[in-house]
Amino acid sequence: MSDKVSMVKCLVWDLDNTLWQGTLLEDGEVRLSDEIRKTIVELDARGILQAVASKNDHEPAWQRLEELGVAEYFVLARIGWGPKSASVRAIADELNFAHKTIAFIDDQPAERAEVQFHLPEVRCYEAEAAAGLLGLPEFTPRARTIDSGKRRQMYQAGFRREAERADFAGPDEEFLRSLELEMRIFPATEAELSRVEELTLRTSQMNATGVHYSDETLRGLLADPGHEVLVVTMDDRFGTHGAVGVVLVERLARVWHLKLLATSCRVVSFGAGAVILNWLVDQAARAGVHVVADFRRTERNRIMEIAYRFAGFAESGCACLEGAAAGGVERLHLAAERREGSGVVKLIAPELGVGLGLVK
Incomplete structure (x- = not known):
């Protein structure tokens, strides 16, 4: 797939004579073809x-989706009698997706035109194109990551999590404790490489340098005993957040060089960056080494800079790392000291100073 093709992140389906054959209010019985079922399942994978954005009565339409065995595949449904453009806009807003990453499919030219007029960046498709969507480049990711097949479940868990947060009356820290958050940090394998590369490419607000590490570069670092390529995952009682971070560390005799820390924006509110940094600093203190972290200011990564500062990193420090930083990268220094673990997040992570045995 060409890198110039902008990927679709969410496809919004009309129902009558698009997703299913027939009109629910007129025909009563509607059918889902094998081709459309295959398309739904494969897009999810x-x-x-x-x-869903459909002009129908919500309860019978959703009931029919359940009877057809596909309701679970839809993260949001706007079923009612308002303009389709308003439904598509609401879906994009709730997912926090740019309109250019949304696609809409409908059998009615007037409905597609109405969406296109109000939301010109949304890509619109005729119903006849549904069976061929899987062959289009905008619906074909360059690589499938370890999280691809779980993305829908992660969003559905997120909606349940946010609903409970809205109803929670206590302090934020108490709510975070109630989530039973668990973070795992572990050495990457080839199976995680595509997700690690994706994190370095797509994460901007919580990326310490903005540097993209290619699959080829990451494979080389995996084979280098002097480097640790670490993946961070998070789970809670609602489900998994998937792979949410990557840590790239070069371990030298007197200093550990943190070349990259990137975390997903969706775990910022859980303090994921701070938990990772505290763990790394504690590990360095156990190993008796200094820590140097690369940091490059961008227009979007102010939150990551704050995380580094709160962890104790500063511009001045020992000249214990050979070679000068380049490309606007600063080297932040920290004399490592033992750190207490998080009282909110249960951490399962390797002990870097003495090998990769898991410690809690």
Whole structure:
């Protein structure tokens, strides 16, 4: 697939004579073809979210989706009698997706035109194109990551989590404790490489340098005993957040060089960056080494800079790392000291100073 093709992140389906054959209010019985069922299932496996925007009565339409065995595949449903453009806009807003990453499919030219007029960046498709969507480049990710097939479940868990947060009356820290958060940090394998590369490419607010590490570069670092390529995952009682971070560390005799820390924006509110940094600093203190972290200011990564500062990193420090930083990268220094673990997040992570045995 060409890198110039912008990927679709969510496909919004019309129902009558588009997703299913027939009109629910007129025909009563409607059918789902094998081709459309295959398309729904495969888009889900590719990590492309799906939603519904239909002019119908909500309860019978949703009931029919359940009877057809596909309701679970749709993260959001806007079923009612308002303009389709308003439904598509609401879906994009709730997912926090740019309109250019949304696609809409409908059998009615007037409905597609109405969406296109109000939301010109949304890509619109005729119902006849549904069976061929899987062959289009905008619906074909360059690589499937370890999280692709779980993306829909992660969003559905997120909606349940946010609903409970809205109803929670206590302090934020108490709510975070109630989530039973668990973070795992572990050495990457080839199976995680595509997700690690994706994190370095797509994460901007919580990326310490903005550097993209290619699959080829990451494979080389995996084979280098002097480097640790670490993946961070998070789970809670609602489900998994998937792979949410990557840590790249070069371990030298007197200093550990943190070349990259990137975390997903969706775990910022859980303090994931701070938990990772505290763990790394504690591990360095156990190993008796200094820590140097690369950091490059961008227009979007102010939150990551704050995380580094709160962890104790500063511009001045020992000249214990050979070679000068380049490309606007600063080297932040920290004399490592033992750190207490998080009282909110249960951490399962390797002990870097003495090998990779898991410690809690």
